Amino acid sequence: MNIYLDLFLTFAKMGVCTFGGGYAMLPILQREVVEKKGWATDEELTDYYAVGQCTPGIIAVNTATFIGFKYKGIPGGILATLGVVFPSVVIITAIAAFISNFAQYPLARHALVGINAAVVALIASSVVKLGKSSLKNAASLVIFLAVLVLGFWVGISPVILIVAAGVVGYVLYGLMKLPKGGKKQ
Amino acid sequence: MNLLLLFYEFAKVGLFAVGGGLATIPFLQDMGSRTGWFTDAQLTTMIAVSESTPGPMGVNMATYVGYEISGIPGAVIATLGLIFPSIVVIIIIAGFLQKFRQSKTVDAIFCGLRPASTALIASAGLSVAASVLMFHQSGHEIAPGQAVPVIQLFHWPVVILAAAIFVAAKWGPLKKLHPVVFIAFAAVMGIVFQF
Numbered sequence: 255m256n257i258y259l260d261l262f263l264t265f266a267k268m269g270v271c272t273f274g275g276g277y278a279m280l281p282i283l284q285r286e287v288v289e290k291k292g293w294a295t296d297e298e299l300t301d302y303y304a305v306g307q308c309t310p311g312i313i314a315v316n317t318a319t320f321i322g323f324k325y326k327g328i329p330g331g332i333l334a335t336l337g338v339v340f341p342s343v344v345i346i347t348a349i350a351a352f353i354s355n356f357a358q359y360p361l362a363r364h365a366l367v368g369i370n371a372a373v374v375a376l377i378a379s380s381v382v383k384l385g386k387s388s389l390k391n392a393a394s395l396v397i398f399l400a401v402l403v404l405g406f407w408v409g410i411s412p413v414i415l416i417v418a419a420g421v422v423g424y425v426l427y428g429l430m431k432l433p434k435g436g437k438k439q
Numbered sequence: 440m441n442l443l444l445l446f447y448e449f450a451k452v453g454l455f456a457v458g459g460g461l462a463t464i465p466f467l468q469d470m471g472s473r474t475g476w477f478t479d480a481q482l483t484t485m486i487a488v489s490e491s492t493p494g495p496m497g498v499n500m501a502t503y504v505g506y507e508i509s510g511i512p513g514a515v516i517a518t519l520g521l522i523f524p525s526i527v528v529i530i531i532i533a534g535f536l537q538k539f540r541q542s543k544t545v546d547a548i549f550c551g552l553r554p555a556s557t558a559l560i561a562s563a564g565l566s567v568a569a570s571v572l573m574f575h576q577s578g579h580e581i582a583p584g585q586a587v588p589v590i591q592l593f594h595w596p597v598v599i600l601a602a603a604i605f606v607a608a609k610w611g612p613l614k615k616l617h618p619v620v621f622i623a624f625a626a627v628m629g630i631v632f633q634f
Contacts (some may be wrong), residue, residue, distance in 0.1 A: 270493045271619040275459035279495060281608075281618040300547055304556035305532060310454045311525030312463065314495030319529040322601035324537075331530050339502075339518050342494030344457055346502040347514045349488060357487035361630055366491045368629020370571040371597045372622045375604035377564035381557060382609065388553035397551060400567060401558035406566070425478050427544065432552050438575015 257326060258333050264291065265337030270345075273369050275307070276313030280378035283317065284383060293325045294401040297387045309435055314338060390434070393426055441509060442516045448474070449501055451521030459563070460489070460497030463521075467504060476508045494595055499519065572598050 255263075264286055272279040280299070289295045294302070299317075306316035316337055322334025349356050356362055389395055397419055404410045426432045448470055456462040463488065471477045477485075485507070489499035498518060505517025539545045573592055604621050608612045628634075 269495070269498075271617075272495055273493060273622065274490065274567065275461065275496050275563065276558055277459065278567075280560060285618055298554070300556045303560060304531055304549070304552040305530075305536075307458050307556075307559060309525075309532060310457055310528050311522070312453075312456065312495060313459050313498035315453075315498065315522050315525045316460045319493055319526050320533055322605050323530050323533045325507055328530055331533070335522050335526055338495065339498045339522060342492075342498040343502050343518055345494060347506050347511055347576045349492060350503055350506040350514075357484065357491050362491055364632075364634050365626040366627045366629070367571055367597060367634035368600065368620055368625040368627070369491075370567055371601040371629070371634075372604050372625035373481070374564055374571065375601045376608060376618050376621060377560065377567070378605050379608045381561045381564060384557045384560065388557045390518070391460070394550070394554040398554040398558045398561075401555040402562055405559055406562040408486050415559065416555055419551045419555030420548045421549045421551070424544065427550045428547035 258329060260291075261326060261330055262337040262340075265322070265334045266340045268318075269338045269341040272314065273366075274373055276303075276315075276317060277319070277377060278373045279314050280380045282322075284380055287321055287426045294321050295387075296384055298324070300384050300388050304416055304419075305382055308413045391432075395434060397422060445505060445508060445513055446516050446520040449505070449517045452501070452522050453521040454524040456497070460495055460500060463497045463500060467500065470504075477504060480610075481507065568601070572601065594634070596632055597634055600625060612622060 268279060268282045268286060271282045280303070283299060284296065288296055288299065293430065302317045302320040303313065306313045309316060316336065318334045318338040319331045323331030326333075336368055385398075389398055401415050401419060405412060427434055452463050452466045452470070454464050464482075467482055468479065471479065471482055482504075485500055485503040486496075489496045489503060490574045492499060494502075498521065501517045501521040506514040508517070536545065572594055574594055604625060608616075608618070608621060
């Protein structure tokens with residue numbers, strides 16, 4: 255198949271399979287992009303999410319642009335992004351045109367609670383996978399726990415947390431030359 | 440002209456909303472009150488539909504709002520407007536990162552970012568978990584001041600379903616299944632057991 259068509263269709267498939275925000279897309283990204291296509295590694299996905307949530311635009315779109323660009327330059331970035339939004343345009347237009355009170359149907363609400371239960375389980379499973387590559391030493395565990403507590407319970411903005419974590423990384427690994435741990439060492 | 444304005448308005452949302460789809464809501468509220476294109480009540484419906492249909496929520500909302508304003512061309516233009524700043528900004532950043540991939544400084548910064556990014560993903564998972572697994576946030580009323588045993592705080596059938604899917608996706612013979620299979624299965628369970 256044409257590489258660009260493959261890129262568009264793979265991301266369109268991800269658009270169809272995602273329910274919720276960009277985080278809900280992560281388990282699908284791991285399966286399609288990391289495991290099936292090999293366009294990125296788990297570590298790169300973590301990087302894209304880090305950058306994607308402190309730069310303009312919504313995370314799902316930012317991540318799609320990142321992966322597409324890494325794989326096939328500017329046209330790749332554009333096609334992956336158009337792919338991920340394409341199903342939304344079709345599905346939402348159809349719903350807006352025909353069933354205005356879709357979310358009010360009890361059937362849709364029951365299904366959504368089930369879907370969200372699956373999303374929770376799949377995100378948890380993705381976090382475990384990402385943790386294997388991103389939490390390799392004591393310092394990274396401390397950063398993980400600190401951001402989790404400050405982000406979830408204290409409610410500090412992700413933008414601030416990401417910038418702070420970058421500074422901490424620079425101080426620990428750049429200035430103090432702490433070993434990074436993991437396979438490379 | 441109307442479409443050009445629509446593109447411009449959504450490009451602004453794409454440029455200033457940082458984070459997930461929820462980050463676009465305050466900007467959309469502002470857009471509605473400034474332009475009169477839609478009311479807060481309409482926006483609430485659009486948010487509910489965007490959350491419960493396939494596709495990233497932020498994109499769904501742009502498409503929905505665009506459609507309500509100018510039909511199919513509106514849906515397309517609003518969505519393109521929303522993604523336009525992302526494409527430009529991310530391509531610039533990705534190009535920069537490619538150029539400085541070997542830099543020790545960039546590498547050190549990313550070593551700090553990765554655990555933080557993992558934590559933010561975990562935190563997003565916890566937010567969804569709190570809204571679907573627990574009673575008090577899923578619309579079931581609990582009177583204020585009423586002592587509730589911890590065991591009654593959870594929506595147990597949903598907790599069991601989530602736990603079963605986690606185990607199956609991680610270790611079982613089913614772990615090779617595509618994530619969407621689990622999502623479809625969970626939707627059916629939700630309908631059958633009236634979650």
